[in-house]
Amino acid sequence: MPYITRNYTIGPNDSGRRLDRILRAVCADVPLSAIYRMFRDGDVRVAGKKIDGSYRTKAGDSLEIRLPDTGISDKPPSRPSAAGTDAASAFSRMILLETADIAVVNKPRGMLTHGDGGVDEAAKAYFSDRADLSLAFVPAPLHRLDRNTSGALAVSASLRGAVAFSAALRAGAVRKTYLALLGGDMASEETWIDELERDTNVGISVVGTSGKRAEAWAEPLLRSGGYTLASITLGTGRTHQIRAQAAAHGYALAGDAKYGGRALKSGYVLHCASLSLPPMTEDDEARVVFAPLPSRAIGVLEAIFGDDFRERIPAGTAIRIGEIDRKSTDRLD
Structure with a gap:
């Protein structure tokens, strides 16, 4: 299965939060079990290093997520209706x-x-x-x-x-x-x-x-x-x-x-x-x-x-x- 990599920078309003909770928001369509498997497989990295879901983020952290490119997209920008x-x-x-x-x-x-x-x-x-x-x-x-x-x-x-x-x-x-x-x-x-x-x-x-x-x-x-x-x-x-x-x-x-x-x-x-x-x-x-x-x-x-x-x-x-x-x-x- 082909994969794609998403890159994010942690901002002030995400600083101090558990990384697994952030992934649950970013990857809302991904089952929880699959998210934790991503951590185990090294598909989630901070500053290029494999990281645990309990990691507390810091503003400025570089977050890298490797995902299957089927049916998963970035958090869409909101356009006011x-x-x-x-x-x-x-x-x-x-x-x-x-x-x-x-x-x-x-x-x-x-x-x-x-x-x-x-x-x-x-x-x-x-x-x-x-x-x-x-x-x-x-x-x-x-x-x-x-x-x-x-x-x-x-x-x-x-x-x-x-x-x-x-x-x-x-x-x-x-x-x-x-x-x-x-x-x-x-x-x-x-x-x-x-x-x-x-x-x-x-x-x-x-x-x-x-x-x-x-x-x-x-x-x-x-x-x-x-x-x-x-x-x-x-x-x-x-x-x-x-x-x-x-x-x-x-x-x-x-x-x-x-x-x-x-x-x-x-x-x-x-x-x-x-x-x-x-x-x-x-x-x-x-x-x-x-x-x-x-x-x-x-x-x-x-x-x-x-x-x-x-x-x-x-x-x-x-x-x-x-x-x-x-x-x-x-x-x-």
Whole structure:
């Protein structure tokens, strides 16, 4: 069988990754068993030397791959389609902060974090030129917001940013503060520390006697007619954490039928209002990124707390809602 040789140069967004993982991206049509056979047979070389799949790449490495020339091609250059251009424009309108390593966007309610029409697809389109310079790196959301939760969401713009953010998240150095419309009258600050279990049969999280530790701090900002507008800061990041803990402590989100919330025609209001980030690199600085409320949420809160509710938010909270985000439009469920 005739063979061909492909030559690549490892760039910054592939540096430090295992070589076998890079080959799985470059040779997506090649079975995994065949990829490891290529390593054993010496068909994969770095700087002309046979190398193991566990090798951690370095920027500037010269990679040589010997492949059968039937049905295998280089990673094709991406050419933006009309849909891709629209997705890139949508991502651009959502951006709150952009650096060389990370972007923070204001995700609209109704948009998936991952999936068809999601933030991940928009990020790929927006960063398409940058992604084309890499063999395996794909810009993507670094944490998750539920479909009907809006607000600040971090997205990787480089491998360095993805690694740094993930490490900061594990260390508890990233702080997320939400604005939530709760059912019930919360008179004072509360600390919620629970064990959350996931019921995959019905797709909800429940407070139980075992599971993963969940920490949150809730502060009432405004109260009226059996509703509380609260600031909730997370100490952990569990699936449906705020929705499940609020319900367990007697304050289910208004409009959140899945967790027993009181009826609210417009659906629940849960918005990641601020994201506190530590320095991502040595030459970076700590930041707090504020996400303006979407106009729909403003309308819901004005109807409950009055047109001047923003002026009545206590000073010194981690919430800034003086602005309305009119750049992005909430999607329908």
